[in-house]
Amino acid sequence: MGTEASSDDGHHRLRASSASSRHLHGVGGASAAEVNLSARRPFAEKLWSELAETFFPDDPFRGFGALPPARRAWSALKYFVPALDWAPRYGLAKFKYDLLAGITIASLAIPQGISYARLANLPPIIGLYSSFVPPLLYAVFGSSNNLAVGTVAAASLLLASIIETEVTADENPQLYMQLFYTAAFFTGLFQTALGVFRLGLIVDFLSRSTITGFMGGTAMIIILQQFKGLLGMKHFTTKTDIISVLHSTYHYRHEVQCELPVQFHHWKWQSAVLGICFLLFLLSSKHLRKKLPKLFWVSAIAPFMVVVIGGVFAFLVKGDEHGIPIVGDLKKGLNPLSISQLTFQSRHMKTAVKAGLLSGILALAEGIAVGRSLAMVKNEQIDGNKEMIAFGIMNIAGSFTSCYLTTGPFSKSAVNFHAGCKTPMSNVVMSVCIMLVLLFLAPLFKYTPLVALSSIIVVAMIGLIKVKEFCHLYKVDKFDFCICMVAFLGVVFFTMVTGLSASVGLSVVRALLYVARPTTCKLGNIAGSETFRDVKQYPQAKSIPGILLLQLGSPIYFINAGYLRERILRWVEDEDSLCKSIGHDLQYVILDLGGVTSVDNSGVGMLLEVHKSLERRGITIALTNPRLEVTEKLVLSGYVRDILGDEWVFLTVKDAITACRYALQMSRSKGEDEV
Amino acid sequence: MGTEASSDDGHHRLRASSASSRHLHGVGGASAAEVNLSARRPFAEKLWSELAETFFPDDPFRGFGALPPARRAWSALKYFVPALDWAPRYGLAKFKYDLLAGITIASLAIPQGISYARLANLPPIIGLYSSFVPPLLYAVFGSSNNLAVGTVAAASLLLASIIETEVTADENPQLYMQLFYTAAFFTGLFQTALGVFRLGLIVDFLSRSTITGFMGGTAMIIILQQFKGLLGMKHFTTKTDIISVLHSTYHYRHEVQCELPVQFHHWKWQSAVLGICFLLFLLSSKHLRKKLPKLFWVSAIAPFMVVVIGGVFAFLVKGDEHGIPIVGDLKKGLNPLSISQLTFQSRHMKTAVKAGLLSGILALAEGIAVGRSLAMVKNEQIDGNKEMIAFGIMNIAGSFTSCYLTTGPFSKSAVNFHAGCKTPMSNVVMSVCIMLVLLFLAPLFKYTPLVALSSIIVVAMIGLIKVKEFCHLYKVDKFDFCICMVAFLGVVFFTMVTGLSASVGLSVVRALLYVARPTTCKLGNIAGSETFRDVKQYPQAKSIPGILLLQLGSPIYFINAGYLRERILRWVEDEDSLCKSIGHDLQYVILDLGGVTSVDNSGVGMLLEVHKSLERRGITIALTNPRLEVTEKLVLSGYVRDILGDEWVFLTVKDAITACRYALQMSRSKGEDEV
Known part of the structure; x- marks a missing residue:
């Protein structure tokens, strides 16, 4: 591992025999470059790890397991009464x-x-x-x-x-x-x-x-x-x-x-x-x-x-x-x-x-x-x-x-x-x-x-x-400044409880709004690399004709599922009219799920609705880089296996693009043959 | 663009003259591969786009701007009274x-x-x-x-x-x-x-x-x-x-x-x-x-x-x-x-x-x-x-x-x-x-x-x-099943209002919990590629000695800032003891911010605290792929410019790793020279 990461992407390359067979992933040797769709943790393990992260984020009993029982009890006692820890060495x-x-x-x-x-x-x-x-x-x-x-x-x-x-x-x-x-x-x-x-x-x-x-x-x-x-x-x-x-x-x-x-x-x-x-x-x-x-x-x-x-x-x-x-x-x-x-x-x-x-x-x-x-x-x-x-x-x-x-x-x-x-x-x-x-x-x-x-x-x-902190807040984040001012003015002009609760309320509303309106962006290829980034942030990033590459951020929940559906369809429409204006059809939409940390039942339903809606327009959907928890849910709900097809889940954006391009070329040459 | 994306990464390669000069990014020609730190939208534009996304996610007046005033008024009227739209063509x-x-x-x-x-x-x-x-x-x-x-x-x-x-x-x-x-x-x-x-x-x-x-x-x-x-x-x-x-x-x-x-x-x-x-x-x-x-x-x-x-x-x-x-x-x-x-x-x-x-x-x-x-x-x-x-x-x-x-x-x-x-x-x-x-x-x-x-x-x-939907929920998502059952049993055994509000309350608590405990994961290199993925999801992914690669998901807010700080420090400690056990020192922590859609004042403060804490341990921090909004905040708050240094913000994980490795080699060879 001391050398440069190899840029050999042989494992990534497609072995698609035909686009219509939809069997786009290779079989042997390519396991390293595929999304592991069988990864499924038992429920108890998942629940335990979630509870542990929620309630023991600092993992206080780390390393206790390895100790013999008496030492373990002593360690636990020292954990609860820290004086026992420092007093002997005092x-x-x-x-x-x-x-x-x-x-x-x-x-x-x-x-x-x-x-x-x-x-x-x-x-x-x-x-x-x-x-x-x-x-x-x-x-x-x-x-x-x-x-x-x-x-x-x-x-x-x-x-x-x-x-x-x-x-x-x-x-x-x-x-x-x-x-x-x-x-x-x-x-x-x-x-x-x-x-x-x-x-x-x-x-x-x-x-x-x-x-x-x-x-x-x-x-x-x-x-x-x-x-x-x-x-x-x-x-x-x-x-x-x-x-x-x-x-x-x-x-x-x-x-x-x-x-x-x-x-x-x-x-x-x-x-x-x-x-x-x-x-x-x-x-x-x-x-x-x-x-x-x-x-x-x-x-x-x-x-x-x-x-x-x-x-x-x-x-x-x-x-x-x-x-x-x-x-x-x-x-x-x-x-x-x-x-x-x-x-x-x-x-x-x-x-x-x-x-x-x-x-x-x-x-x-x-x-x-x-x-x-x-x-x-x-x-x-x-x-x-x-x-x-x-x-x-x-x-x-x-x-x-x-x-x-x-x-x-x-x-x-x-x-x-x-x-x-x-x-x-x-x-x-x-x-x-x-x-x-x-x-x-x-x-x-x-x-x-x-x-x-x-x-x-x-x-x-x-x-x-x-006062300096107020100014800093105003400069960096206007909304944080508002939250701060609500607390300040609420306390000064009304009561302490009013100021505190109004400010906390506003913060929570803001957090929920962020959850309700997650950022989505269209990705483009940064010239001369295999990197795909937000075209708004990097105006030099180029999009690929016929393929729309969308990045979804944040978890997909009931709170934002409706919004994301609308937003994705709006991206698709915009891209479609853009494509049409230059004589192409939009044929593929690739959703980069790398930033989606979790998904709930409404979220899966949303993906399904988007899938159906795009299917009716003749657009194929592909997913890239779903995380562990998301993969589990998508597989369990039957979306990946029964509706999308395993072969449309890719590990990297590049893989997905390669697959889509290959399928595009196949269909175009087929179209030309027929003509 | 019809050909394979070029795998030439010349633009990404480092032109660091010396690790100690900390000037790791190249100057000319590499602009395509750098994070655009000057990207800063005016406040009014930012506010407008956020308000529009929040309240007009479906952008109903799209395309009205291009119309002459009379037609625009008619379109608006048709928008509010759809019957005017379909009746004439009926x-x-x-x-x-x-x-x-x-x-x-x-x-x-x-x-x-x-x-x-x-x-x-x-x-x-x-x-x-x-x-x-x-x-x-x-x-x-x-x-x-x-x-x-x-x-x-x-x-x-x-x-x-x-x-x-x-x-x-x-x-x-x-x-x-x-x-x-x-x-x-x-x-x-x-x-x-x-x-x-x-x-x-x-x-x-x-x-x-x-x-x-x-x-x-x-x-x-x-x-x-x-x-x-x-x-x-x-x-x-x-x-x-x-x-x-x-x-x-x-x-x-x-x-x-x-x-x-x-x-x-x-x-x-x-x-x-x-x-x-x-x-x-x-x-x-x-x-x-x-x-x-x-x-x-x-x-x-x-x-x-x-x-x-x-x-x-x-x-x-x-x-x-x-x-x-x-x-x-x-x-x-x-x-x-x-x-x-x-x-x-x-x-x-x-x-x-x-x-x-x-x-x-x-x-x-x-x-x-x-x-x-x-x-x-x-x-x-x-x-x-x-x-x-x-x-x-x-x-x-x-x-x-x-x-x-x-x-x-x-x-x-x-x-x-x-x-x-x-x-x-x-x-x-x-x-x-x-x-x-x-x-x-x-x-x-x-x-x-x-x-x-x-x-x-x-x-x-x-x-x-x-009943089928209940079973489906139980299979796919136990928590969603709970939310559903709370509504069902609440309505059946108490009142309709009780069932509804308890279920909505539970859903919101869950959403807040997700926000409060975002997923973080350690990334490793997938052999034979330049792809970095969760080592838990892809056990074959290999980590790089001396460098810890962490991916943060979801926005960083006041709700999760405290947790993330603890969690990052815990990752660092675990990795440090792992490194020590094989005779290395942990020297670099790379935070992949690609999944962080936004950050607030507490979030920036958290990054600063982690930075200071790691600095005291002699560990250098690097950020990769911050999104537009995050970049803005990090720059405005002075964290990037004054504390971290522009040269430690990278566009891709690969760039960051290359830079860290280069610096590692420099310091090691320097150490050997001194010996």
Whole structure:
């Protein structure tokens, strides 16, 4: 095989004795160049291979078969509990890195935990609780070495916006919190179920464009929500859309202005100035990171510094009495059990389930995408379905221990990655740090100014509005841009759920449209070669008089069978009138099925109809290069054997053309003889 | 072009000066063999061509552009009103055929109209009304020469089953009828809208398997419904599922038995005997048609004969007094206007809209499928979207003139076709016949025994349970068989809507699964040729050491991008360990994109990720034969130009292999030099 591929095509050449005998393929020696029409896999094998491809596309148990039973069980256990895999080989060398990374992400986890809990209108301490238990569990069950577990802004706001349709935090804080725990429980159940039943493909339905638009829109409305904190306001809307928020910002300013004109201005002024200072500091630390990537740790601990500096400042100037609202009391102590607080009353359950499923999908999409993209840099593998189980376990356990929804957020995981983490141990380190904070330092965070949290959120969110990505999408694919914009505008102007579902709906419609209208093209011969290509793409490609060569792409299903029939007949008509204009008859239509990956009952029926229709016009049909699955169906349905004839199925386009030409010449010379 | 395609591949051969310079393509003279990377259509052109393919797949206005404006307007008018096209050329020669066909289908329309109206629990006269106005309109606007318009069994039962959830015919016959008219009105609006907006592709979502199963199931429950007529029962369930119907049949027999034991037995006995006679007669006429296709007219007029004989018999023996229930009074006179009876109260509207849309889709699917399959035999063309408008107009007008839903039913159209109809004029003839019946003969049908109608329905329905087709599906495609069975069992055991929607849902899930899990395969060289084929399908195909050749099929979207990335990396890993075991390194991966008809933003991102991932392993990637649309996206996104390099895109697999081999040899000889 070290030499050039031989261009001897002796095997391909026809041994047709006569066109009318229709026995166009040779018998002996030509097997290499024929379509294997007897290839038929048993049903069980086919079903198994299809199920395996659908549900185990990453084939996690590859290579287990060769092991002895005990080793196999151990491998399977290691597959489900990855900690068993890395822990025995864990040593001080790795721990140094993980310790550093763990402390760094802990410094980020404290301000983020408090901020996002406030974003969800939850007591701030819940944010810290949520950074304690789930990371420990992820360290045991998770397969990503880079993911740092914690709460996320988008899902926090989504949960709040759904649960507030049932009850607001002001009306009944106890029930409000219970619904968050219950939602986290359902999220966990749902994620585990998806993982166990290998349904990771549901997450695939969130396309990049949808996620880009959704994240951008969410970041936008989260920033808008921060008006409350930045302007030191007390009353605010529970809605998330831009119009409600702007209206609320304006309306309550006015209202408060009337009642307490002077104090309001004081509040606003102090909070706003402090906010601007924090924003400038955070933005410049972020800018620094871009300029000098080695100083990433500055931007990593900047939020923590903002919290500390803000807290000290607020403590010194007694901020809460001078227009700088603070977080307020934080109780010392570890997570209390919340298992008894899960509420399964049918009245509230619907909301909790809805919130749980939607935020669960979102959290999965973010967590898995982050895990995968970081793993790719290190050339590691992430098993999406196993990750789902890990997320699910951590959320179920979280819902029992006063935590709300957690996943692997992008910002924290990236910091973890850059800080040099080696294993999930960094999550354990973070968890221990948070534990220490909860046990001893929590009350100190009482003085954290709300405006500090708001600025942290704003800066974290600005990076998520990816204007460049929008432009790129517009340039490359207008439809993807639409999908992205639907998500963005839907979130900004309506609700998060509306934006997300409209965008997913549009993506699915587009995918179905692609399936419904597959590309077909006429092939021509590229001069001086045996290559046949789309004449539209390669205008120099020449067609062969009397023979129409069509390439069908994509599977043939019920959805597109009708269209393909019309389209093929239209090609035939066009070609026919073209042929007639130069004094030929169209006599052969060759369908190149190389791009048809599968065919269903309607598809076979379509081929049959086209065949009959062409037969009535005196045109002969030939098929080339059907794939394995297509060949099976065509043979089983009797189309190839009983109607078309085996001899009209060819391995290559060239073979088909040769056969057609031979038959053409035979019939022409016969015609001349008769004349 | 009359000679063999030259096998000179000089243009393909590489002129690489050095592998490290990566300038692998030749410059001059080789343009014919290169992928045209500058091919980029303007956005407007691309959008237009995509919209045209999506909504005008049959390109109805083809060739209009060349005409002068006046002729063009006339052509357009003729397109919308096909009668203008055929009427001027219509003469006595054609009329002879249409007259015969029209009388034949009228003889079928009378018993079918009465039967199906009774199936829908409507007064029998409505069935005759529905065979008068709609055919006239179809003759003007319809484009099929073979379709015979009338009511259909499946849609009649569907309408009844939906409307009876709101009100039953016994409770409020007036409202019940009004809802039928209103439903027909919405059906018409919906069908017209679908046609105008060229949304015919919605009908494509009803796959052959779904329709086969649904029709079979419906036929089954319709036959079960006939127990009422065949056994001469008065009380019956309004539900359609097999369990309710059997239970009702048993239950009411028992009840009536207790109250009127003797009379009941008399009734049952007479009706049943008469029914069996009719059934035998109809079945044997059908059998005759199969044996002697020329005598099709016997089976065509057999139902009419059953009605006449039954009527005469019932009249003579005073059947209604002796256990043979009859149809009862039929009023003389043409359709009264019903436009004032349409009810748009929000209370009932929802039901009417639901009934209208569902039965409308079903009616369209049947009408268009029938029209197409009959047209195909005569080699005519049917424009699905135009047909929808014709159906829509005829249903709207029907709803104004006391008609309920009509379409082109299979049985009647087939009879029309076999009777030799030439144009839609046969519908006019039928319409005139029905008019005469309505004006003069209607009262005569008063004596038609219900059992005669039941036997007509049973025989018509038996043919719709296509056991052979079920077996065929089971043999060819197990999944299609499942889809079919879901429809069948759903209809039989639950409701018609359940069966239909479950089956459509399953079909769509399957289509999405196919999109989500496209086939990939490893290609190998078929010995003695330049052909590369799936090694699984052609075990004799040999792979090339150090080079992995993968073929991707189907479009690359967000739905399958994640899967394809995993799958490609898995192929690479498998091949890598295979290569290592024989002492090679895997150095090149060639992706054959010939089967990839389109790619979206996620797809391009996937290629980029795979590229980076392979680069980190020291593996070079090459693409072959990207199609027009894919090339555009790859170039626009910057992947080809900035990351991959133009020189790694090849026109054919052979070119790519040659280039890789050349580079391999260069690096090996370089390595040897260094040693």
